[in-house]
Amino acid sequence: MREDKRAMKREMIATAAYALIEERGYAGTSMLAVAKAAKASNETLYNWYGDKLGLFAALVEANAQVVSDALEAERSAHSDPLEALERTGAALCRMVLGPRAIALNRAAAADPTGALGEALARNGRDKVAPLFSGLVRQAIDAGRIKGDAGEIAETFIALLLADTQIRRATHATPPPEPGNCEARAAKATSRICRLFPV
Amino acid sequence: MREDKRAMKREMIATAAYALIEERGYAGTSMLAVAKAAKASNETLYNWYGDKLGLFAALVEANAQVVSDALEAERSAHSDPLEALERTGAALCRMVLGPRAIALNRAAAADPTGALGEALARNGRDKVAPLFSGLVRQAIDAGRIKGDAGEIAETFIALLLADTQIRRATHATPPPEPGNCEARAAKATSRICRLFPV
DNA sequence: AACAATCCGTATCCGTCGTTACGGTTTAGG
DNA sequence: CCTAAACCGTAACGACGGATACGGATTGTT
Numbered sequence: 001m002r003e004d005k006r007a008m009k010r011e012m013i014a015t016a017a018y019a020l021i022e023e024r025g026y027a028g029t030s031m032l033a034v035a036k037a038a039k040a041s042n043e044t045l046y047n048w049y050g051d052k053l054g055l056f057a058a059l060v061e062a063n064a065q066v067v068s069d070a071l072e073a074e075r076s077a078h079s080d081p082l083e084a085l086e087r088t089g090a091a092l093c094r095m096v097l098g099p100r101a102i103a104l105n106r107a108a109a110a111d112p113t114g115a116l117g118e119a120l121a122r123n124g125r126d127k128v129a130p131l132f133s134g135l136v137r138q139a140i141d142a143g144r145i146k147g148d149a150g151e152i153a154e155t156f157i158a159l160l161l162a163d164t165q166i167r168r169a170t171h172a173t174p175p176p177e178p179g180n181c182e183a184r185a186a187k188a189t190s191r192i193c194r195l196f197p198v
Numbered sequence: 199m200r201e202d203k204r205a206m207k208r209e210m211i212a213t214a215a216y217a218l219i220e221e222r223g224y225a226g227t228s229m230l231a232v233a234k235a236a237k238a239s240n241e242t243l244y245n246w247y248g249d250k251l252g253l254f255a256a257l258v259e260a261n262a263q264v265v266s267d268a269l270e271a272e273r274s275a276h277s278d279p280l281e282a283l284e285r286t287g288a289a290l291c292r293m294v295l296g297p298r299a300i301a302l303n304r305a306a307a308a309d310p311t312g313a314l315g316e317a318l319a320r321n322g323r324d325k326v327a328p329l330f331s332g333l334v335r336q337a338i339d340a341g342r343i344k345g346d347a348g349e350i351a352e353t354f355i356a357l358l359l360a361d362t363q364i365r366r367a368t369h370a371t372p373p374p375e376p377g378n379c380e381a382r383a384a385k386a387t388s389r390i391c392r393l394f395p396v
Numbered sequence: 397a398a399c400a401a402t403c404c405g406t407a408t409c410c411g412t413c414g415t416t417a418c419g420g421t422t423t424a425g426g
Numbered sequence: 427c428c429t430a431a432a433c434c435g436t437a438a439c440g441a442c443g444g445a446t447a448c449g450g451a452t453t454g455t456t
Contacts, residue, residue: 023310024310025225025308025309025310026225026308027223027224027225027308028310105307105364105367105368106307106308108367108368108369108370109303109304109307109308109367109368109369110223110224110225110304110307110308111223111369112221112222112223112226114369116368116369117365117368117369117370118369118370120368120370121365121368121370121371125361125365125370154360155357155389157360157361158356158357158359158360158361159353159356159357161356161360161361162352162355162356162359162360162361163323163355163356163359163360163361163363163364165361165363165364166303166361166363166364166367167315167319167323169303169306169307169364169367170303170306170307170314170315170318170319171306171307171309171312171314171315171316172306172315172316172318172319172323173319191353191393194392194393195389195392195393
């Protein structure tokens, strides 16, 4: 199978898996159902991904790459450091509260081995924190705020996301309204400036 | 069965269910396994709780009551409003990151009906927020901080918990070290005073 | 003590899922 | 074009879990 056809099939498999998790939860999402919805066979899925956990681990990594690319694009699009922080924060918020990230969090919460959670942390959160530290570092260097970059980045993420992820993952809240993440990011940025003034 | 014997049996059932979720996840926790571990029968479980979802919904409500009682006790033990806020915050942190609350979050994330998540919100978070608003109201009335009580309470909870719950529920992080919640609560309280000064 | 209700331990039924396997079809590579 | 590899659709197997049911034991009430 040519690489572009394979990439298309992989995206069909991903689309199917995400739709099925949304509808049936992780345990109720069978490999056979994913295969059928993706117009693939069970044998292909097992050949490509090894087993169910392998399929979802691959989805974790692929989604993390999408998030990382989006954050990098947003970061590069703004020269003002606080604007970059705010806009990148908004992008992070939209993505982590989006259907795919939430589905993966649900899968990880349902996986008793802890492997998916570890993959989520390694590919996601553990990469996001240094990226935001870097953004904060730039704002510090520009004399806009003062303090420890790592601590400020963690505080920014706390103010930005709070407990929205767990509430979303547990079906306690629906997806955020348009503009909600932008508002959260603006408020978090404003509060960072007040907590860590020059 | 006398009421105290019934209460003891209910606690045995709860203990069994929590242990099994920790080990096998929600889907892998069968009613039969819970019954055996609790020295009860399947028929008793289905008579008492209706079905699996009913059992876990009952666990949600029971745990919410335990949390609520603990927060109320902590709130009443301190006359200084900021100390009450901080200590009650620490208690909340310990409980929501404790094994039982995390197990219930995992169950809710695994439940595609959304019923457990709704029960969690209704019995838990939606009651915690007004309690913290009340604590903040007292600090405002005492002239210690200034602003909208609801907004300050939400900010306090964000600074206190951040994304610790989702990371814990997805097995990305282990339980917090002793003293960690106290440190988080102290820092959150301090930051609230700086964000909302008189 | 007698009787009814409840509980226990076990069995049963059914459906679903994880995973492997197979014959036939399609695709890729030489 | 030929051949091998990969893929598809389907079937099969074993395990597991949700839920119901049953005979006997236990508990509660009168």
